[in-house]
Amino acid sequence: AVERTLSIIKPDAVAKNVIGQIYARFEAAGLKIVAARMTHLSRLEAENFYAVHRQRPFFNDLVEFMISGPVMIQVLEGENAIAKNRELMGATDPQKADKGTIRADFAESIDANAVHGSDAPETAAVEIACFFPSLNIYSR
Numbered sequence: 402a403v404e405r406t407l408s409i410i411k412p413d414a415v416a417k418n419v420i421g422q423i424y425a426r427f428e429a430a431g432l433k434i435v436a437a438r439m440t441h442l443s444r445l446e447a448e449n450f451y452a453v454h455r456q457r458p459f460f461n462d463l464v465e466f467m468i469s470g471p472v473m474i475q476v477l478e479g480e481n482a483i484a485k486n487r488e489l490m491g492a493t494d495p496q497k498a499d500k501g502t503i504r505a506d507f508a509e510s511i512d513a514n515a516v517h518g519s520d521a522p523e524t525a526a527v528e529i530a531c532f533f534p535s536l537n538i539y540s541r
C-alpha cells in the first residue's frame with residue numbers, strides 16, 4: 402500500500418552537509434518527498450517527539466543531541482514507505498547497519514545516527530502530525 406513516513410535528518414548529518422546525498426537515496430528508492438522543513442528543535446519539541454522513550458536511560462542524551470543543531474524533517478510517500486525507509490537507514494546502531502545503508506555510510510554512533518524513520522503506520526501518523534499540518538503535505 403502507499404504509505405507515508407516521517408524522516409528526520411539529524412544534527413550530525415546536517416552538519417556533515419549530506420542532506421542532498423540522503424535525499425538522493427530516498428528518491429532512487431522511489432520515495433517521494435511530499436513535505437519538508439528545516440528547523441532547530443526546542444527541548445520541549447524533542448521531548449514530545451521522543452515521548453515514548455521518556456523512561457529509557459538514553460532519553461536525556463537523545464534529547465540533548467537532537468537539539469544540538471538544526472535538523473531536516475520530511476514526509477516520504479510511496480509503496481511500503483515505512484519499511485523501505487527503514488531498509489535505506491539500516492540498523493539503529495551504525496556498527497550493526499548493513500553496508501550501503503545511510504547509517505553505515507554517514508553515522509558515527511547510536512546517538513549520532515544520521516536519520517530517524519517512523520517504525521509503524523500508527524507512529525508514522527502521530528509523528529507526521531507532530532510537524533506537518535495536513536495542508537502542508539503536497540501529495541499530488
Ligand code: CMP
Nearest residue numbers: 454459463493511512513514516517518
Ligand atoms: P531513532 O530512530 O531516532 O529513535 C530513538 C533514538 O534513540 C534512536 O534513533 C537512537 O539514536 C537513540 N538511542 C540511543 N541509545 C539507544 C538504544 N540503546 N536503543 C535504541 N535507541 C537508542
